[in-house]
Amino acid sequence: MTATDRKPEVVENGAASSRATRLLGDRRLPVLVTAALFLAMYGGGLRRYANYGFGEPQVFLNLFIDNGYLLVAAIGATFVIMSGGIDLSVGSMIGFTTMFTAWLVERQGLPLVLVVPLALGVGAFGGFLMGYVIHNFEIQPFIVTLAGLFLFRGLCLVISKESISIGDASVGTLAQTRVPLGVGELSIGALVALAVLGAAYYVLHYTRFGRRVYAVGGNEQSALLMGLPMGGTKIAVYTVSGFCSALAGLLFMLYIQSGDPLHAIGMELDAIAAVVIGGTLLTGGSGYVLGTLFGVLVLGLIKSLITFEGTLSSWWTKIATGVLLCAFILIQRTMTARRKT
Amino acid sequence: MAEPRPVLEMTGVVKEFPGVRALAGVDFRLFPGEIHALIGENGAGKSTLIKVLTGVYPLDGGTVALDGEPAEFTSPLQAQQAGISTVYQEVNLCPNLSVAENIFIGREPTRAGRIQWKRMRKEAAELVDRLGLDIDVAAPLSSYPLAVQQLVAIVRSVGTGDRDAPGSGTKVLVLDEPTSSLDRDEVLELFRLMRQLSRDGVAILFVSHFLDQIYEICDRMTVLRNGALVGEHLVRDLDQVGLIELMIGKALDQLEELHEHQLHSGVGELLVKAEGLGRTGKIAPFDLDIKKGEVLGLAGLLGSGRTELARLLFGADQPDSGTVTIGGKQVSMSAPNDAIGAGVAFCSENRKTEGLVPDLTVRENIILALQAARGWTRPLPVAQRDELVAKYIKALDIRPANPEARVGQLSGGNQQKVLLARWLITQPQLLILDEPTRGIDIGAKTEIQKLVVSLSEDGMSVLYIAAELEEVLRLSHTIGVLRDRKLVARLANGPEITAGTILETIASGAHQ
Numbered sequence A: 001m002t003a004t005d006r007k008p009e010v011v012e013n014g015a016a017s018s019r020a021t022r023l024l025g026d027r028r029l030p031v032l033v034t035a036a037l038f039l040a041m042y043g044g045g046l047r048r049y050a051n052y053g054f055g056e057p058q059v060f061l062n063l064f065i066d067n068g069y070l071l072v073a074a075i076g077a078t079f080v081i082m083s084g085g086i087d088l089s090v091g092s093m094i095g096f097t098t099m100f101t102a103w104l105v106e107r108q109g110l111p112l113v114l115v116v117p118l119a120l121g122v123g124a125f126g127g128f129l130m131g132y133v134i135h136n137f138e139i140q141p142f143i144v145t146l147a148g149l150f151l152f153r154g155l156c157l158v159i160s161k162e163s164i165s166i167g168d169a170s171v172g173t174l175a176q177t178r179v180p181l182g183v184g185e186l187s188i189g190a191l192v193a194l195a196v197l198g199a200a201y202y203v204l205h206y207t208r209f210g211r212r213v214y215a216v217g218g219n220e221q222s223a224l225l226m227g228l229p230m231g232g233t234k235i236a237v238y239t240v241s242g243f244c245s246a247l248a249g250l251l252f253m254l255y256i257q258s259g260d261p262l263h264a265i266g267m268e269l270d271a272i273a274a275v276v277i278g279g280t281l282l283t284g285g286s287g288y289v290l291g292t293l294f295g296v297l298v299l300g301l302i303k304s305l306i307t308f309e310g311t312l313s314s315w316w317t318k319i320a321t322g323v324l325l326c327a328f329i330l331i332q333r334t335m336t337a338r339r340k341t
Numbered sequence B: 001m002a003e004p005r006p007v008l009e010m011t012g013v014v015k016e017f018p019g020v021r022a023l024a025g026v027d028f029r030l031f032p033g034e035i036h037a038l039i040g041e042n043g044a045g046k047s048t049l050i051k052v053l054t055g056v057y058p059l060d061g062g063t064v065a066l067d068g069e070p071a072e073f074t075s076p077l078q079a080q081q082a083g084i085s086t087v088y089q090e091v092n093l094c095p096n097l098s099v100a101e102n103i104f105i106g107r108e109p110t111r112a113g114r115i116q117w118k119r120m121r122k123e124a125a126e127l128v129d130r131l132g133l134d135i136d137v138a139a140p141l142s143s144y145p146l147a148v149q150q151l152v153a154i155v156r157s158v159g160t161g162d163r164d165a166p167g168s169g170t171k172v173l174v175l176d177e178p179t180s181s182l183d184r185d186e187v188l189e190l191f192r193l194m195r196q197l198s199r200d201g202v203a204i205l206f207v208s209h210f211l212d213q214i215y216e217i218c219d220r221m222t223v224l225r226n227g228a229l230v231g232e233h234l235v236r237d238l239d240q241v242g243l244i245e246l247m248i249g250k251a252l253d254q255l256e257e258l259h260e261h262q263l264h265s266g267v268g269e270l271l272v273k274a275e276g277l278g279r280t281g282k283i284a285p286f287d288l289d290i291k292k293g294e295v296l297g298l299a300g301l302l303g304s305g306r307t308e309l310a311r312l313l314f315g316a317d318q319p320d321s322g323t324v325t326i327g328g329k330q331v332s333m334s335a336p337n338d339a340i341g342a343g344v345a346f347c348s349e350n351r352k353t354e355g356l357v358p359d360l361t362v363r364e365n366i367i368l369a370l371q372a373a374r375g376w377t378r379p380l381p382v383a384q385r386d387e388l389v390a391k392y393i394k395a396l397d398i399r400p401a402n403p404e405a406r407v408g409q410l411s412g413g414n415q416q417k418v419l420l421a422r423w424l425i426t427q428p429q430l431l432i433l434d435e436p437t438r439g440i441d442i443g444a445k446t447e448i449q450k451l452v453v454s455l456s457e458d459g460m461s462v463l464y465i466a467a468e469l470e471e472v473l474r475l476s477h478t479i480g481v482l483r484d485r486k487l488v489a490r491l492a493n494g495p496e497i498t499a500g501t502i503l504e505t506i507a508s509g510a511h512q
């Protein structure tokens, strides 16, 4: 008897264990759960507010228009969380970018074509610096990005203590532009966010860098011993997150058309919530950027459902988010426990 | 015959850890196309030598030359790029990725920067095939048992270099205890592969505690003791007795003594009775009796359900049929706690992920289970605790014999001993040992087997799982034979039972 004719049975037996356990062990399950939740909520909304125009396709498209910046920020956070880290500087970076660009455009009179790459560069560089410190000095990402959070919020106030509203014509047209899609229309911001989503999906699944992000999140020590350039990967992940935050900041600025030192306070938490609700494990190594899309859509849908309800205070958004987060972390917990056996 | 130039030469290598001189001026050389064994007791410094060579730890002294050129690597990546591929002692792969990715990550086939998944899976399947393994390469690594993971790690290491001709970029292949959790068949396949690579001129560094394997496959060996070089010999110039003496530094006469011990003790009344116990997809329903003081050995090939059976008896997996009675009382077995409460202890084969806490000390790791059984509100008295810990450190010869050492810093074999001590100290009624001697040197192995015999004489029942049939035969009163996730036979051990009989039973899947 050779090894070859023995092995298949082993594997098949292992894999054939009841379909339910297999499904529970599937890494895609959390994404499916979130997608199903989104559909259920959307269906609920359709029934309840059918007479108030909830069924209009534009209501759905508005989810992207109103949450494009959050989606971009959450995509950056997905990279970081997937690698087993965390980035708390997202909100501050968004706030800083709005201030920085508003200041450059309004006070310095620089054209947008120059300001945009500059802002993105600053964001990416900020992320790079944090990644560098995290890797080279072996400091907890939590601490380093917390420092980043304070730093960038402080820098906002250095630029100006007052909010700067943007009257620049090119920003105005860019913000107003709507791209028709047959059934409705999308803003430039929403389109950019979708493009980022596509790019992130490609990078995570079809490039070596993307797979290294999963590997580092799965087991850092092993990744090192397997000869993967660990340091580079970690630094790159924070650079991506910094870049995404800055881009989110630009989209936010387009959406709000002002810079304000208090913009986007706490948005890093929304981003992390979206990532977790989208099924990415906080311990790293498992998750999908598509899940993050659904996470953001669910959060956005909660907001618009509450708006449609009319009488509810907007704080209910936070309460619903909290409940969902708990539920999803519990789901992940049972799933990982199941996978070990 | 003029000796060719060594492909790898290490001279005067020194490595110090706080308080430990792990390597004290070791010379080591490796010639192209040879299979070279690195031998030594647990903690002798074998893994450290490998890690220093491949850039995991920096050198504290000495030089390394590859192909005559000085080489000092600062990361495993550099070593890999220079043609040294390594399988480290503990399986070091990413359990969250698929088998195919684990084999290829870092050098996935790409076109214009885009990973070609189809091609990668196909090539991975071919590589896996070469080792006689037939597994689904798209499945996540974590869905396979430790032995398969070890094989995947080996496949990865041979697959480095040029993808079109596996192994071709590799000059040196380092295998640190690759066979510790493999069965005969896998070992044979591995050896076949090693021979093939060595014919192609790859130099192979092989670490194993199985001396028979070393004599079967190796050309030359280097012996280490306590971090120092003892000698380099051609395998054909030194017999096993001489080798063991070199390893432990003294003559050895009590290794065979164990044989006389066997089966002296009788067994008592019924302790554990399992009826129709099973779990779909893991193990078919089985009946099993274990008497007091009985050693029940489980024999069967890799994946035959040995570990699965043990996990059911411990409640680590929930059975979906059957009942377990321990000492006359039915136990629900819905969680390990139920089993522990009924006096069952389970020493898992997977010390890295299921057993030890690397950042705690030896003492803390040893008393973990005992303390848990007592409940956290009733701490063990300090004096009693220290005495117990000292006793087991001595009994199992854990080195360094320092209860305050962090377990993560111990050598692989010594970690295994700590795990064993943890469960022995709880004085269970039924002790389940899953591959307890994995990675343990032959001196300590004998000690552990003696310990099992004496525990059973004192009335403890033991369920003993080992890939080595000789080990099972030597210790067991009764041998349960598994095949294809089914308990197919129970044999009362006796002079007429041999490894051959068991293999036959496995092959024929015989009658109960």
Ligand SMILES: Nc1ncnc2c1ncn2[C@@H]1O[C@H](COP(=O)(O)OP(=O)(O)OP(=O)(O)O)[C@@H](O)[C@H]1O
Pocket: B017, B018, B020, B021, B022, B040, B041, B042, B043, B044, B045, B046, B047, B048, B049, B089, B399, B400, B408, B409, B410, B411, B412, B413, B414, B439, B441
């Ligand atoms: N990271 C570390 N920190 C401190 N001490 C260490 C570390 N790694 C190894 N050691 C010590 O170095 C010595 C040699 O360990 P090593 O792992 O090389 O042994 P080994 O020969 O591979 O043994 P085994 O057969 O058990 O695997 C041991 O005393 C061990 O405790």
Ligand SMILES: [Mg+2]
Pocket: B046, B047, B048, B089, B176, B411, B412, B413
């Ligand atoms: Mg070792």
